[in-house]
Amino acid sequence: MSYKTIVGLEIHVELSTKTKAFCSCANEFGGEPNTRVCPTCLGLPGGLPVLNENVVNYSIMAGLALNCEIQKVSKFDRKNYFYPDLTKGFQITQDDMPICEEGYLEIEGDEGLKKVGIFKIQMEEDTGKSLHTETYETLMDYNRCGVPLIEIVSKPEMNSGREARLFLEKLKSTLKYIGVSDVKMEEGSLRCDVNVNVVDETSNRKTQVTEVKNINSFRGVEKAIDFEVQRHIKLLEEDRDEIKTTRRWDDVNNETILMREKYTVADYRFAPEGDLVPVVLSDEWIEKVKERLPELPEAKKNRFIEEYGLAEYDAEVLTSSTQLANYFEEVAEHFEDRNMISNWIMTEVLRRVDNIEDSFDLPFGPEDFASLLKVIKEGKINNNAGKKVLREMFEKGKNPNEIIEEQGLLQISDSSEIENIVENVLKENTQSIEDYKAGKDRAFGFLVGQVMKASKGKANPKIVNELLREKLNNL
Structure with missing residues (x-):
């Protein structure tokens, strides 16, 4: 049987703006928990979002660097779901009208140069962070709430774990180069979710898409995909099926573990964000940002x-x-x-x-x-x-x-000084002269070493070789 792997990636990248996406709180990693927060990023009554202009500029830069079409009009939406790290009960994001669409990155794929499509880049805000203690308590740090993100959604055009890793490596390099993010995975500045399924090319049967979360390295992405491919192939071979699921990657045991049934778009109940007007870009604005773009x-x-x-x-x-x-x-x-x-x-x-x-x-x-x-x-x-x-x-x-x-490291390049050293070495090593004349090549190397030793390593090797060979050939 012949199987084809289909991989798509959802990459979240924190932008390196000085302040958060919709308020003036500092956008910095770490700090004492819950010290970089305000009513807006905490979702308290009366706290209204105000869009950070540099979030737009950085998003445009990323879109241009990734060969995207910059949309003149985009809008924000509310993505509704309940989780302790999301104080408002919804995330401000972009759904059907993102700021960038239809881009691509070229990688050296499994069968040569390959253009991997990018479906969209959308602006959104990050959530807080859950801290799990040894006593089974969960503490919440909301410093990260409201940190500006771009979500980069690739098209499902990668066909192996290796291609996904190469895509991520090039993406990271590009975003780092243009200065929109520090892309530090260890600090959460770059996070990646994987979507993978397998098609039986003989029967055209395909498995349901599995989403894999909590992958903290590019090598982990490759290993998680490779693991899932084998698991999906087994499902096809055993004529079994499963619903769409979300799994997490276990770095210790090198396997994915079931978390929950995968959410669908309907579960999020997307609705327009009424507190933010649409983002309308002029040609001049886009051109001005383009001028800031460094050489890629x-x-x-x-x-x-x-x-x-x-x-x-x-x-x-x-x-x-x-x-x-x-x-x-x-x-x-x-x-x-x-x-x-x-x-x-x-x-x-x-x-x-x-x-x-x-x-x-x-x-x-x-x-x-x-x-x-x-x-x-x-x-x-x-x-x-x-x-x-x-x-x-x-x-x-x-x-x-x-x-x-x-x-005193300067080489001796005075020919007469080196000649004296060579002559002394030859006088002291008559047996090596005989060995050289007998065709033993190692004898010449030995004599060179003796000259270098006598000069304390300072003699110019090129001059040493020339003078020594000349002297030996004339003996």
């Missing part, structure tokens, strides 16, 4: 390949964060060997940086890093000495030339 990751990667002559993998790594990409370009202004910059950043710099997505604040500037690369390129110090200098730069933030001078 894919465009920057292609430019790095074309402008700097980098390999595709190098360009992809270097453009994975705006800070890293900016640092590379700042170094490139002072040093022309762009591939050398790339190699040193990816091998020696990134292994000393914990998280390039959150911070790329090095203890030395791009000019100092360029200065180090120059002295290595010019042969004034060798690679090993360069790595030693870079380590000191990380630990003490010193200028590379200062470190080189303090530690």
Whole structure:
């Protein structure tokens, strides 16, 4: 039998505005519980919502970055349901008239380049947070109530857990790049629900859609989908069916667990939000927001390949964060060997940086890093000495030339001085000379090592090799 997996994603992204969506409370993570609240975000009588203009601007930016059509007129609705974290008894969201529609993201799918459609992007507010204690009590923190969200709803056009993970990774990178969200899953800034079912392509029978919630990593999304696919295939093989359900992902046991029957649209009793007027956008407003949009990751990667002559993998790594990409370009202004910059950043710099997505604040500037690369390129110090200098730069933030001078790391490039060392080494290693003449290649490497040892590692290796080979061939 042949089975086809169908996956759609619903992604909630908290926007990084200074204040909440419909009130002036601070939009910040953490803080003492229930200290960043007011009558509006608590849903108290008399508290009326006032739309934060930057929520609209950030939503437009996200829509443009995700190739969406920006709707000139959109409206807010009330999504009704009862839960302790929703004080009003309804959520302000958008239903049939969202701010963005018909977008897409391209990923490297299972069968090559694939365009995954985005059904809509809607503005809405976040709910509070339930804290469950060891004594089986539930405490409520409403600081998160009213935090601005965009919900990004993909079309069901992904066909594996891997494709869903790649979609999420690219989405996260794009939203981080344009600065509308910090997209930190560990802080709840990016949350994802999965919808998955399976079609038997022989009989055209399909399983009911399962929604999976509470997934806290992209790898978890991939594993949850893979688990559900196997569970759905088993349902088809056993000729069983089930109603639409909502399940949660158990990271410990790597399985999904039934939570409840899945809500339908009718359950939410959508109705227009009477306290907010429709959002009407002019061409000038959209164009003004478009001008604020930075260069997107894919465009920057292609430019790095074309402008700097980098390999595709190098360009992809270097453009994975705006800070890293900016640092590379700042170094490139002072040093022309762009591939050398790339190699040193990816091998020696990134292994000393914990998280390039959150911070790329090095203890030395791009000019100092360029200065180090120059002295290595010019042969004034060798690679090993360069790595030693870079380590000191990380630990003490010193200028590379200062470190080189303090530690006496400059290479000996004077041919006459190196020639004297070579001659002394040959006098002391007559057996190695005989071995070299007998065709034993290791003898040459041994002699090079002896010269480097005698020079305390300072002799220019290229000159050492040339002089040593010349002397041996003339003996």
